[in-house]
Amino acid sequence: MRRTAAAGVALAAAPAALYRSTMANIKDIARHAGVSVATVSRALSTPSLVRPRTIERIEAAIVDLNYEPNHLAAGLRRQRSDNVIVAVPSIYNPFTSAFVQGIENVARANRMRVLLGITEGDVETLNKYTAMIAGKQADGMILLENSLPDVVRRPPAGGKVPPLVAACEYPPDLQLPRVRIDNHEAAALVVSHLAELGHRRIATITGPLAQFMSKDRLAGYRLGLARNRLEFDAALVAEGDFSLQSGHDAMVSLLENGDEFTAVACANDEMALGALSALQQRGIAVPDEMSVVGFDDLRFGAFASPPLTTIHIPTIELGEAAMRLMLDSLLPAEEQPPAREVVLPHRLIVRQSTAAPRRRRRKS
Amino acid sequence: MRRTAAAGVALAAAPAALYRSTMANIKDIARHAGVSVATVSRALSTPSLVRPRTIERIEAAIVDLNYEPNHLAAGLRRQRSDNVIVAVPSIYNPFTSAFVQGIENVARANRMRVLLGITEGDVETLNKYTAMIAGKQADGMILLENSLPDVVRRPPAGGKVPPLVAACEYPPDLQLPRVRIDNHEAAALVVSHLAELGHRRIATITGPLAQFMSKDRLAGYRLGLARNRLEFDAALVAEGDFSLQSGHDAMVSLLENGDEFTAVACANDEMALGALSALQQRGIAVPDEMSVVGFDDLRFGAFASPPLTTIHIPTIELGEAAMRLMLDSLLPAEEQPPAREVVLPHRLIVRQSTAAPRRRRRKS
């Protein structure tokens, strides 16, 4: 217990103080309560193993000395940080932030913390975040990304693949716990809704087709066309990047192509809102001359002019489910439940941006 | 080096392996590279103190053994977690998430991580996050909150106030590093813009008046009126809660009160968008019959119908500035710069939701 280098100092206690942090630690509590550190630790983590009166004394000491357990030390000992990384290209996006909110909800309820991992779409950054798991800065990672960290593709010789949960459309052969909605059916549902209203020429604005999710929604669109015996026309497909501006631009290009169509299914609400603004600028009435459908159910869509018909995604619940899968993955191997994929229900929300085609739109 | 309890086992090396984590540690690297752990540590943190050839050997070992330094152990030793908490009522909000994005930008550039602290407006939750600093889960906290943790008001006897940065309007007597814009002047600017267009009866939709920021913007509105020799009329003030719905509702109530007015200044873009939807539902033309101004410059405002006139706030830059202040606070006391408050410039963005009052609106 004595410092070896305390060379000839009369007062043995004094020098130690110089080297001690200002915060009380578990040893101080033990001394103050007249018990051993082991008992303090137990009182905190497994109170059932400690006599009630002892607990009281310890609690009093904790209050007296204003003690806060050092999480770094506990983590080092337990080999856990109680952090989970959530990797997203950007947080500046209502869909993403709703998802993160969901993750935080259940993380907090389970004494875990969310570490934000913003990648800006860069795989190298994503790899660095992944390395943080090996470095014990986090216990696992939830991916709301288009790309995958390298470890998943080629696991390192010795090491194991860290706890990962996917919340994006990754190739189905990938053996990762995942949460998602049925993008395929949801997109088809949009087309059916429009077809039932009487639309025959239905355009679509997709997300970046390099992303699985975009491809899936486009495939769903085609499925919807087929189900309603409508022909697919590549001229009615415009690619956006999920942003307002790209929705606006895609709408303009669709209009300028000169092909006839009376409705447009957008791969997300942002682009639908962008499309709406393009239509408004050109004086094309929605829904009279053009029906518009979004995807996501952002609250901004409900207050747009006109309020946007869209697919509701339980985004927060998706985040909550993802975090639950993560908690499962963090369980000791023998307790891990086998559940691997969660598919949450979507639903169509019909507002005022869709209606039966009434007037014929003139070519511009 | 030997386990004391290794009682009579012939192979000395074997049992140890059972107790060792699967990950390589600094000792393994040292052994593999034929140097001491101190040298490895130095090679990683202060390469200038190590001979280049030694560094090479160490780097080779790191690659060979797939080594990742244990951040928990390093943190325990250095008494730092390299995490910063960002406390927000909710992340599900474009303004907040832009701010967080800014924080993350500079945190990442300085090898720090952002821990999300969602409080849902609950002070107890905020206090718990604050305690995480004492518990070394984080080194400091950035507040985008309406309330303050208790420690700020009454610092504990022994302990010190942890590193905190404020990014909301707190009472000016509070000695906290802070970032903000000049809400007072910005709100006055909105009113002047409307007055210059010819508006004489200007309503306002405020945020929750329990919040400093809302009070400030309301005071700015009054200042603007005074500057333009317009009379303040309490009947033209409606209180919202910054949400789309509340903006909608406030607009409706303003309209139903029956008082004449030709313009409305909203305390944020969400409420302005809500107000727009209420006007649209009632067939009141914007800007012909009613001018509407927002505050924040969310990108959704630019694509609204009509595009929203608003105050631009450099939100991401605000977050970046906040994180820089935090980094300053984390410096050893002797190096801490005195800079304490950062005020970033706002500006008025005139779009199509404001114009000179043309027609007289009829009472509903």
Place this chain on the structure above:
DNA sequence: TTGTAGGCGTTATCAG
């Protein structure tokens, strides 16, 4: 330029 070794504050094992 490199090595030795103490200690950061916990938890968990083992022994009473």
Place this chain on the structure above:
DNA sequence: CTGATAACGCCTACAA
């Protein structure tokens, strides 16, 4: 129910 004591993996005087 409680106590003593190894680790956990790293950093940093201090010594060489």
